[in-house]
Amino acid sequence: MTTATRQGILAVVVAVGLAIVGVSVAVAMGDAREAFAGSTAATPWAARVLLALALAWVLIGMLAARTRLVRRPGAAAARASWIASTRPWRARESTLGMLTFDRVLLLVVPGGLLVATRAVQTSFLSWTHLAIVLVAWAAFLAVARVLIGRASPYPFVAAVGGAVVLRCILSLVVMSFADPAAALAALWATPVVRVVYIAAAFTLFVWVFVAAGWAVGAHLGARRAVGVVIAAMGAGLALPATIVAAIGVDRVVGGGVDEVGLLSWVLARAFGVMDALDLPGAAPWYAVGLGIALVIVGLVLVRVSPRVR
Template sequence: MTKATRRGILAVVVALVLVGFGAGIGVVVGDTLGVGRGDRDLAVAWAARVLLVLALAWVVIGAASVRTRLVRRPGAAGARASWLAASRPWRARESTLGLDSLDLWLLFLVPVALLVATRAVQTSFLSWTHLAVVLGAWAVFAIVLRLCVWRRSPWPVIAAVGGVVVLRCIVTLVALSFTGPGGYWDAFWTDPVARVGSIAIAFALFVWVFVAAGWALSTQIGVRRATGSVLAAVGAGLALPSLVVAIVGLERSSTMWNDELGMLPWGVARILGVTTALELPASTGWFAAGFGTLLAVVGVLLAVRWRPRTAT
């Protein structure tokens, strides 16, 4: 059995395990998810459909370019690198070799633009708080990873992370493309099978972002340092936004978020308070920041290159 075959089998096993965990989460959360905004259904659904077509085009071009001459077209090599790095992260380094400036820019800008647009559509263009928290966490994650790579090429990990981000955005956009009497989100989530399946795939792809990032980095800096780099990036990405939320106040932050998205009825949110209604401890933000900091410290210790002592 070749090394490529073993890696492929390992990747499939990891993916199946992640999907299984995601399905379990989907069953547990049940009908508690969903934000319906019937007044914006049609506009949101069409915006999601346009983004979905563009995202699928990027993925299809990348997959088709692996074994066809399409790779010679402008931008196709970048799509190919994105697809290979996302589906086979151990090939991320080789997939980015020889890319011209256009392909490199697309490799970076397509996932970033799609992530921002998908989050904006998901919140019906109403929640700057959601965008600030989510995009801030992604930005911190990316910056820490870039620092860990340091003098080596950052493009393999950019291709791996960006490729998976595109796939995860596609899952979200499929759900947002549905419309119905109860709201664009409710119309999709009222079907238990669709709800559990979507959560399972979304969860698997979310975790696969970090698996792919570490796998891509391991070909450059080794397994230990790659694992540490990803842990440090995840920890920092969790700690800093959580710290901001904790300083501002969990109740105040949750209220702002709820006012923008309408997750809870206005009366319930104002009378009971969002944290009380959702049974969230007031110290949740501090706990999250502390856990993220601990994770980042452990990651840094693993990512540091320890030089052996020289004999005297």
């Protein structure tokens, strides 16, 4: 059995495992129909445009991997993004010899799509939520870049960016309906569809971090790669949680169900538990503490295996 075959089998096993966990999460969440409200008339059209662009990016990446299209400007970036997100063990080879323009696109295209998708998802109303999301991802990428050190950061960027694009596509499909709120309400009213959707969303989200670690593991080593991802995740949690604690939970979540949909509903329930314990204001600080703990654990793992291959 070749190395590529073993890696592919392992990837399938990981994906199936994540899907099983996602199903468990979906069942635990129950019915969230009350989480969704109406959206502006422009939202579906904006989502359709973004969906078309995202699908075009993925399609170019798929075709460029096997045709001469890879010679076109930007096609190499789309190819690397597709390969790194679906076969992260090939991320390093997929980014070799890329031009500066393609390297910029590796970050700009997924980043721009993420920002635009979040803006559409909140109906261009919750700029606070959008800012917090951007801060989280910026912290994640910045810490990862520092810890990767002398090694090339582009395999990491390609894997994360490609996985983010796939996650955005799932969200945009639902938002492309004529009435996203009605579509989501109908989706949540059907248990099987609800479970499948949440499981897919959970799997794609977690896969972002799995692919990130896998992509840099070839030249950093498995232990150090895990440390990089854990530390970056900790920073991506601690910094936005600090912001939430500073501006107040009520301003972020309170009254925000109409703006941030499922995320707000999950946060609202989480903070509802804290409220029942008479500790609603402490929730963000617990998140800050967890983020700092993850950073420490990640740094320890990176330090244990400091040598770059």
